Amino acid sequence: NVDPESLLPKLPSPEELRPFPTTCATIFHGHEGRVRSLAIDPTGTYLASGGDDGTIRVWELLTGYQLWSIRLSKEEAVNVVRWRPGRDAVILSAATGEDIYLIIPFALPSLSPEVEEASRAILDAGWGYATSTTSTNALAVKKEPPARWERTEPRLEDKGALIRISVRSTVKVISWHRRGEYFSTVSPAGQSHSVAIHTLSKHLTQLPFRRLRGLAQSSAFHPSKPIFFVATQRAIRSYDLSKQELVKILQPGARWISSFDVHPLGDNIIVGSYDKRLLWHDLDLSNKPYKTLRYHQKAIRAVKYHPSLPLFADASDDGTLQVFHGKVVGDMMENATIVPLKVLRGHTVVKELGVLDLEWHPREAWCVSAGADGCCRLWC
Amino acid sequence: SEILDSSLADIKFMWLEGGLQLEFGAEEIVELIEALFAESLRRYALSSLVNSLLDTPRPVPFEFLINGQFLRTSIDDFLTANGISAEAQLDVEYVRALVPPVHVTSFEQDAWVSSVDVLSRSSEAVAWARGGESPMAGQERILAGGYDGLFRVWSMSSDVLATSASAGEGGHTAAIKSVKWLAPSKLVTGSLDRTIRLWNYSESGGETSPTLTPTLELYGHKSGIDSVAVDTPSSRILSASGDNSIGLWSTQKYDAPEAPKNLLPSASAIANKRRKLNKTSSRTVPQRGPLSLLSAHTAPVSSAIFNPNDPTVAYSASWDHTLRTWDLPTSTLVDTRTTSHPLLSLAAMPGVNLLATGTSARHITLIDPRASATTVAAMTLRGHNNAVVDLAVDPRSPCGLVSASHDGTSRIWDIRSVRTRGVGEGGVQGQIGESVYVIEREARAGKEGKRIVAGDGVKVFGVCWDRDVGIVSVGEDKKVQINRGEGLGAGLIEGGR
Numbered sequence: 052n053v054d055p056e057s058l059l060p061k062l063p064s065p066e067e068l069r070p071f072p073t074t075c076a077t078i079f080h081g082h083e084g085r086v087r088s089l090a091i092d093p094t095g096t097y098l099a100s101g102g103d104d105g106t107i108r109v110w111e112l113l114t115g116y117q118l119w120s121i122r123l124s125k126e127e128a129v130n131v132v133r134w135r136p137g138r139d140a141v142i143l144s145a146a147t148g149e150d151i152y153l154i155i156p157f158a159l160p161s162l163s164p165e166v167e168e169a170s171r172a173i174l175d176a177g178w179g180y181a182t183s184t185t186s187t188n189a190l191a192v193k194k195e196p197p198a199r200w201e202r203t204e205p206r207l208e209d210k211g212a213l214i215r216i217s218v219r220s221t222v223k224v225i226s227w228h229r230r231g232e233y234f235s236t237v238s239p240a241g242q243s244h245s246v247a248i249h250t251l252s253k254h255l256t257q258l259p260f261r262r263l264r265g266l267a268q269s270s271a272f273h274p275s276k277p278i279f280f281v282a283t284q285r286a287i288r289s290y291d292l293s294k295q296e297l298v299k300i301l302q303p304g305a306r307w308i309s310s311f312d313v314h315p316l317g318d319n320i321i322v323g324s325y326d327k328r329l330l331w332h333d334l335d336l337s338n339k340p341y342k343t344l345r346y347h348q349k350a351i352r353a354v355k356y357h358p359s360l361p362l363f364a365d366a367s368d369d370g371t372l373q374v375f376h377g378k379v380v381g382d383m384m385e386n387a388t389i390v391p392l393k394v395l396r397g398h399t400v401v402k403e404l405g406v407l408d409l410e411w412h413p414r415e416a417w418c419v420s421a422g423a424d425g426c427c428r429l430w431c
Numbered sequence: 432s433e434i435l436d437s438s439l440a441d442i443k444f445m446w447l448e449g450g451l452q453l454e455f456g457a458e459e460i461v462e463l464i465e466a467l468f469a470e471s472l473r474r475y476a477l478s479s480l481v482n483s484l485l486d487t488p489r490p491v492p493f494e495f496l497i498n499g500q501f502l503r504t505s506i507d508d509f510l511t512a513n514g515i516s517a518e519a520q521l522d523v524e525y526v527r528a529l530v531p532p533v534h535v536t537s538f539e540q541d542a543w544v545s546s547v548d549v550l551s552r553s554s555e556a557v558a559w560a561r562g563g564e565s566p567m568a569g570q571e572r573i574l575a576g577g578y579d580g581l582f583r584v585w586s587m588s589s590d591v592l593a594t595s596a597s598a599g600e601g602g603h604t605a606a607i608k609s610v611k612w613l614a615p616s617k618l619v620t621g622s623l624d625r626t627i628r629l630w631n632y633s634e635s636g637g638e639t640s641p642t643l644t645p646t647l648e649l650y651g652h653k654s655g656i657d658s659v660a661v662d663t664p665s666s667r668i669l670s671a672s673g674d675n676s677i678g679l680w681s682t683q684k685y686d687a688p689e690a691p692k693n694l695l696p697s698a699s700a701i702a703n704k705r706r707k708l709n710k711t712s713s714r715t716v717p718q719r720g721p722l723s724l725l726s727a728h729t730a731p732v733s734s735a736i737f738n739p740n741d742p743t744v745a746y747s748a749s750w751d752h753t754l755r756t757w758d759l760p761t762s763t764l765v766d767t768r769t770t771s772h773p774l775l776s777l778a779a780m781p782g783v784n785l786l787a788t789g790t791s792a793r794h795i796t797l798i799d800p801r802a803s804a805t806t807v808a809a810m811t812l813r814g815h816n817n818a819v820v821d822l823a824v825d826p827r828s829p830c831g832l833v834s835a836s837h838d839g840t841s842r843i844w845d846i847r848s849v850r851t852r853g854v855g856e857g858g859v860q861g862q863i864g865e866s867v868y869v870i871e872r873e874a875r876a877g878k879e880g881k882r883i884v885a886g887d888g889v890k891v892f893g894v895c896w897d898r899d900v901g902i903v904s905v906g907e908d909k910k911v912q913i914n915r916g917e918g919l920g921a922g923l924i925e926g927g928r
């Protein structure tokens with residue numbers, strides 16, 4: 052007689068899966084109102100955050116000291132902040148209302164004169180590109196371009212916000228291609244303009260989809276292949292950018308997707324939903340999720356893989372983050388190992404809203420979270 | 432008892448403090464041992480006995496170490512708890528007990544205080560000056576650097592004697608992260624503005640208040656400077672930077688290389704614009720470059736220090752988890768020790784051949800940097816609840832250490848106060864030490880027990896342990912806080928010399 056339990060593969064205990072974040076190490080005070088988005092810079096030493104007060108702030112990651120801030124808008128919230136990948140330059144992107152800003156935060160210690168010059172060169176390269184190309188094509192002039200790239204007024208320019216890209220509908224998501232040349236934005240209410248891909252060196256904005264089935268929620272570039280992912284409320288579609296064709300449609304089974312992330316190796320995707328589900332998709336398996344996890348009592352706002360360690364986490368309106376071990380094996384025959392590790396508590400739920408965004412440190416098993424309570428937290 | 436039957440030669444008595452070793456007569460040893468192994472004898476009784484044996488002019492509290500562990504219970508309980516049999520050899524040491532450090536005074540600055548250094552007649556900067564000016568008792572000076580880019584010189588009576596120039600008047604343009612006295616009239620600061628600056632400090636003006644004059648600006652780092660270390664006899668400064676490198680600099684204008692043009696503020700469009708807006712000071716300060724920049728670390732360097740016994744050797748601790756040894760004359764990397772966590776602070780304990788490094792993972796690791804050492808971590812000191820970001824050694828004991836942590840406390844450690852790793856305490860090698868005393872922020876006094884999450888509002892950023900002044904710690908509460916163990920037997924030790 053064999054105990055059926057003994058045939059199940061043994062999951063490792065959390066103790067064996069260190070390191071993973073367990074305690075709050077820093078609380079970042081300063082925002083008035085909700086913090087909606089945050090991001091750690093590529094060197095892993097600064098935290099950028101944006102929120103309802105219309106400001107972006109950059110902080111020393113370990114101490115919580117505010118190094119720099121800018122008020123982008125008096126009326127509108129900063130919905131998203133994301134660093135441009137790469138160490139060659141220090142460029143922060145952010146969106147408030149229908150405006151996307153590209154910013155060199157002037158007060159950062161890492162912004163030596165050389166890096167400042169390199170960062171400016173990257174932002175300045177595209178000036179004049181649009182006019183020089185449209186002048187060769189008289190017909191195109193009639194058509195209003197999907198976005199306007201322009202210089203900012205002195206108040207913003209003096210702080211380092213050098214470029215404003217105005218689109219037609221409120222931008223909620225920015226995601227960069229790993230090489231730092233392209234980034235996509237999502238404006239859920241924008242209909243045919245809801246997903247845009249921007250080319251930095253040409254100051255060019257393109258709309259890859261004439262029509263999407265459902266409201267766009269989020270988008271992401273594949274970490275290594277020319278594949279682009281777009282999430283609508285119910286499905287995630289992947290497109291081959293070079294062949295201009297649909298590759299796959301994932302059906303997570305969630306009623307309303309809030310966020311998704313692509314594994315650094317590119318073959319797995321995690322999806323979070325407003326209906327409290329966390330779903331793991333293995334792209335080599337079916338278009339249905341490989342695992343469905345229901346740990347939260349409220350909506351899941353953000354999901355994120357660690358860029359180098361076998362960790363992932365989600366952030367929820369119940370005020371907590373849940374940290375998981377998620378080991379992906381290169382072998383196609385073996386499925387991912389998923390172990391819940393830790394619930395991170397500390398954010399206060401304010402008016403039904405809890406943790407609105409999360410991000411991992413580029414190297415360490417640390418994550419940061421943005422709270423509706425007006426604070427960011429670093430978890431180590 | 433049975434223990435008394437074992438050879439007296441097996442029991443060693445040592446006086447470890449102040450370099451003084453006392454020998455006892457045989458009768459005294461017998462008397463001591465009889466007392467030692469009397470039932471239920473505790474530290475206090477032993478301490479009185481040793482005082483009478485030593486014929487101390489006034490009672491000095493002593494602590495006892497048996498086989499390297501502090502005696503906290505009765506001898507009997509101790510032997511039982513540690514499974515020591517009657518036949519075993521016992522190493523008994525007695526050391527002057529640390530008295531709980533009490534709050535002496537606190538000064539408040541305008542911004543978070545990042546770093547601190549003390550000038551007293553026992554400080555290195557005065558010893559280096561060799562018979563030059565030496566502050567009398569009560570005339571000590573405290574140097575404190577802040578996140579507002581300013582540093583202040585404080586007197587012991589809470590007066591600000593001098594404040595550095597603001598950014599618009601030629602001072603640092605970003606937070607100061609590190610301050611050190613080079614000599615009683617010379618100091619150095621390192622800042623997030625990527626520069627290291629040297630200043631002259633003079634109180635010789637008589638009636639006029641003390642003056643601070645910038646004398647040298649050092650350029651070469653491409654990111655902020657987290658810490659500086661000084662060796663005045665060799666005119667050298669070490670810097671640890673967020674650009675992953677370590678800088679070696681000369682304090683002398685004449686033997687310092689030219690400053691790299693591409694890193695000067697004039698190379699930056701923004702800084703130029705900013706300078707036009709600000710009223711630039713008419714005084715021009717000489718600018719110089721590094722003697723060398725040492726690269727190998729793959730993440731920000733948090734601390735770089737000189738080997739106290741040989742300033743041609745440097746040690747560095749980095750966020751990349753490594754502790755590295757450098758040969759400065761040849762600018763070569765000699766050794767790399769890899770740990771499991773980002774390293775945020777570093778101090779040398781030359782008396783015991785160890786380096787202490789504070790981690791983001793809430794502990795302090797003691798590392799033997801000598802090539803012969805086989806294990807990475809000789810010992811782990813546990814107790815902090817957040818990152819350990821600064822360390823200073825006890826000026827009176829080779830085994831003492833104070834740490835500054837983002838948990839809002841400074842902790843005092845004696846590396847002889849250890850226990851062996853218990854069951855289930857995975858991950859660390861060797862022995863585990865626990866702190867002897869915890870210094871809270873004074874603003875929090877009386878609120879004991881209620882731990883502040885993440886040290887929010889009370890993070891400690893810097894600490895200095897001076898023989899005359901005591902333990903000076905600075906932090907997020909904008910305070911410079913002085914604690915001292917009153918009644919320490921300093922007079923006795925000095926009298927014994």
Ligand SMILES: [Mg+2]
Nearest residue numbers: 658776820821
């Ligand atoms: Mg430090």
